[in-house]
Every structure is written in C-alpha cells, then in structure tokens.
Amino acid sequence: MPLAVRLCFRGMTIELRHLRAFLAIAEAGTITRAAARLHLTQPALSRTLRQLEDHLGARLVDRSTHHLELTPEGRTFRGRAQAALSAVETALDPRGLTNRPLRLGHTWAALGDHTVPLLRRWDETHPGIPLELLRVDDRTAGLTQGKVDAALLRGAVTSPGLRTEPLLSETRVVVMPADSPLAELPEVTLADLADRPIALNTVSGTTTMDLWPPAARPVATIEVTNTDEWLMVIAAGRAVGVSTSATPSNHMHPSLVYRPLADAPTVPVVLAWREGLGHPALPDLVALAHRILATGKP
Structure with a gap:
C-alpha cells in the first residue's frame, strides 16, 4: 500500500512520491519508462523531479x-533516498510492531568461523528477535541503502x-586453483603473485593494486x-x-586452495550501523559479538 508521508522543509512539502519518482528514473534510465512504471504522465513525472531538485538546490x-x-x-542522493524510503516503510509496517527482525548484512564472509556461534547464541538469548543474516553485494552490505540494520x-x-x-x-590469504604451482608452497608472498593475473572484486572486495609496491604490481587484473x-x-x-582468513571456511571448493599471504597487512573487521535511531537490539548484538570473539573459539 503506497505511503503518502509528507516532509516539510523551509516552507516546501516533500513527499515520498518525490523519492519514488527519482529512484524510478534512476533505475529505468528514461522518463518514459519510469512514468509507465509509476502510472504517471511524463510531464507529471518531470514536474515531480524538478520539485525535488529545486528543494535540494542541485540537479540530480x-x-x-x-x-x-x-x-x-544524483548518485550521492540515490543511496540516501533508498535508505530514507526503506526506513519509513519499515517504521510504518504494522508487522514491525512485534518481533521486528534484526537484519545483519555482510558481503561475503560474515564473521568467518564465528558466524554460526553468533547465530546460535543469539537464538538462545533473544528468542523473540530473529537475527537475519543477509548477503548483499554492495560496499556497505546494503547498510546505506536501508536494506539492513547493521x-x-x-x-x-x-x-x-x-x-x-x-x-x-584478519590475516590475508591467497586463493588459487588446486593445480597451481603456488599450491606447493606453505605460504605465498606478494612477489610470488607479480607474474599472475589477479581477480579483483571491485564492488565488495578488500584487495586493490595498492597492496603491491608500485614497481612490483601484478601483470594484469580481472575485475568482477x-x-x-x-x-x-x-x-x-x-x-x-587475495582475501582474508575468513574466506576458506565460507567458500570451500575442491578446485580451490588457500595459502597464507606472508607479507601483507591484516584487514580490520567492524560492525557498522547508521547514525541516529537504529534497531533497539543493536547494543546487544555488539556485546554478543565481542563475547563470541573473546572465547577465541569458532
């Protein structure tokens, strides 16, 4: 059911329809397709977009x-609009008044070996608040888009x-085909990789060419x-x-081998959430994550 929430700023009324109109245009790529999707005329949609731009004082x-x-x-505002729309819809969803899930995003490895203990311990201590683990292929795992709470x-x-x-x-590891000559080594160095193409996840990966000295960077990259x-x-x-030590337990495959990368810096792992009012169970999640990690056992 569409929401007709109005937000008043400096004498001008902005409604959620302004955000929906902008997001539809951003996704569709044309006014024509966006208008058809929203069941509006093209002039009406164009006026709505102009109203939003006039309010923001910027062309989107x-x-x-x-x-x-x-x-x-416009690219900056797109993430904010998605987050704002998601937050309002979540807040006004009657189903959220009871047992609102705590949505925890990750991009590829969650909390590594500690993921299952975290989920199991949460279920034991918070039976009335489901903890949903969601993989989102995005730099912030859906956090800035409002898809997750943390x-x-x-x-x-x-x-x-x-x-x-x-x-x-987390320490870094090298991921290679099982038949690679590097698989015979107990550990690998950055120099060992210089004559091989490097696969780079440009959306959510932690590895860039800056990991290598400028004069000794690999010969080629393959971006995914x-x-x-x-x-x-x-x-x-x-x-x-190149990934981190959390990857092997989450992505085992008979065609892959993991070896420690001896001379690369470690990668920090953080729990992140949006500033302002968040899920009321967030402090409990932070505390539980620290307790799980303090045991030193997966």
Whole structure:
C-alpha cells in the first residue's frame, strides 16, 4: 500500500512520491519508462523531479542525452533516498510492531568461523528477535541503502553517516586453483603473485593494486562484481585472488586452495550501523559479538 508521508522543509512539502519518482528514473534510465512504471504522465513525472531538485538546490539527473544519467549529486542522493524510503516503510509496517527482525548484512564472509556461534547464541538469548543474516553485494552490505540494520564490513569504512565498532583483524590469504604451482608452497608472498593475473572484486572486495609496491604490481587484473564470479574466475585458472582468513571456511571448493599471504597487512573487521535511531537490539548484538570473539573459539 503506497505511503503518502509528507516532509516539510523551509516552507516546501516533500513527499515520498518525490523519492519514488527519482529512484524510478534512476533505475529505468528514461522518463518514459519510469512514468509507465509509476502510472504517471511524463510531464507529471518531470514536474515531480524538478520539485525535488529545486528543494535540494542541485540537479540530480543529466537530461542532455537520450539515456538519462545521474549527476554526481544524483548518485550521492540515490543511496540516501533508498535508505530514507526503506526506513519509513519499515517504521510504518504494522508487522514491525512485534518481533521486528534484526537484519545483519555482510558481503561475503560474515564473521568467518564465528558466524554460526553468533547465530546460535543469539537464538538462545533473544528468542523473540530473529537475527537475519543477509548477503548483499554492495560496499556497505546494503547498510546505506536501508536494506539492513547493521553490517559486518572489512577494510576501511568511508561512507558518511555510519558508526563502526572494531571487532578483530584478519590475516590475508591467497586463493588459487588446486593445480597451481603456488599450491606447493606453505605460504605465498606478494612477489610470488607479480607474474599472475589477479581477480579483483571491485564492488565488495578488500584487495586493490595498492597492496603491491608500485614497481612490483601484478601483470594484469580481472575485475568482477561479486564473490561468486570471483571464485569462478579463480577456479577456472584464469587468475589468483587475495582475501582474508575468513574466506576458506565460507567458500570451500575442491578446485580451490588457500595459502597464507606472508607479507601483507591484516584487514580490520567492524560492525557498522547508521547514525541516529537504529534497531533497539543493536547494543546487544555488539556485546554478543565481542563475547563470541573473546572465547577465541569458532
């Protein structure tokens, strides 16, 4: 059921329809397709977009081409609009008044070997609040889009409006085909990888070419957009990859071998959530994660 929430700013009324209109245009790529999707006329949709842009004082959509493109401001606002719409719909969903789940996002490895103990212990101590573990192929695991309440993230967290709680640091590992000559080594160095293509997950991975010294970087890269593609490229023998020690337990495959990467820095793991009002059980999740990690046992 559509929500007709009105938000008043400086004498102007902004409604959720303004956000929906902008997001539909951003996804559809044309006013025509977006208008059809929203069952609006093109002039009406264009007026709605102009009202939103006038309020923000910035152009969100570049109309100079047949296929509309978001401006830099539009790309920034898209994540905020998604998060705002999701937050309002969640808040006004009557089903959320009882047993509202705590949605925990991750991009590919959750909490590694500690994931199952975390879920089991949560179920024991919070039987009335389901903890939903969701994999989202996004830099913040869906957090800035409002898809999750908290997220387990690796590496530097640079998105604005997020709070983070450090949990642990993970060592790096090299992922390679089982028949790779490197599989015979007990551990691998960055120099050992310089003559091989490197698979890079450009959406949620923690590895970039900056891991290597400028004068000793690998000969080539293969860019992918999610963990499944990354694993397939490596298993097929087209590249090797660099990940963290959490990956082997989550992504075992007979065609893959993992070896420690001896001379690379560790990767921080944090629990992140959006600033402001969040899920009331978030403090309990933070405390439980620390208790699970303190045991030192998966």
